[in-house]
Amino acid sequence: MDESNNTDNKYSINGIEVIISEQDQNHVGDFTIDYVNDYRGKGLVIQSAGAC
Numbered sequence: 001m002d003e004s005n006n007t008d009n010k011y012s013i014n015g016i017e018v019i020i021s022e023q024d025q026n027h028v029g030d031f032t033i034d035y036v037n038d039y040r041g042k043g044l045v046i047q048s049a050g051a052c
Contacts, residue, residue, distance in 0.1 A: 004010060007022040020028055030049035036042060 004019045009020045009022065009025055011018045011020070032047045032049075034045050034047075036045050
């Protein structure tokens with residue numbers, strides 16, 4: 001997604017703008033996004049409470 005539209009939900013979390021489309025809103029409620037820098041490398045880690 002390059003740009004948001006009028007139906008997107010916009011949040012500011014710790015100074016970072018997060019845009020979630022209206023159709024995806026119900027799917028990301030229990031997600032956690034973290035930045036990790038450890039022996040395995042660095043990058044974003046996205047976890048879902050409902051994932052197996």
